[in-house]
Amino acid sequence: MAEPRRILLVEDEPVIAFALEDLVADLGYEVVGPAFRLPQALDIATAEPLDAAILDVNLNELTSYPVAERLHARGVPFLFATGYAESGVDWPHEVAVIAKPYTRDQVKVALRSLLG
Template sequence: MLFGKRERAIRRILIVEDEPLIAFDNEYLLTDAGYEVIGTVDSLAEAVRVLSEEQVDLVLSDITLRGDGDGMDVARAAAAKNVPVLFVTGNCPIEAHSLGIGCLAKPYTDKILKNALAALDQRLQGIEVKRVPAGLSFYQGLSSP
């Protein structure tokens, strides 16, 4: 702990988003908030490549992606590397509940995204989250990466 702040469990994030404006906004916001964005990709193939080459603490993934595969396929690939996935989507299907650690509903503000990541970080560290940010749902199978 440094000056009253605890170490983050989530430091290196992979963004998987096929809407360029959202991808750019998320990358800028997360970098500004002190996270290391190790990649911003728009397809399953690119996500798998980054997951195989980089150390990743969290994947932020939309469900609908360009090309073959979707966000649930990204979550399966991430699970093989023990990397948690937070879905960011307008409609999170029931099947995603067993694949991700939660879902943040689109649209969301910068503040909601930051608060969601802070709450997720707490939960990953085993700290009780007293107030879950609007639009964020945690799934039951949440465990530490």
């Protein structure tokens, strides 16, 4: 049996992070993180084997764009999760966006799309 795909979660709100962690695990993926802060997320995005990632755009006073850049350079597909819809994403490349609050089905479809 194949190993489950590894999904990095970057989310600064613990309640949302743990709910997303449960949801992603229930879908059969291995959760990496969740990372709550930018330095932790960057370390994981650099060092860990990953198959995909879900990135909250806003991390306290910062954004997850440096993490997105690191993942993009590694060829790891990712999507942004934001309460601001697509207009709240200032990313120069085409990227999937799911709006908060998202549903289990939205996450399921988005991850399947990322992973092919």
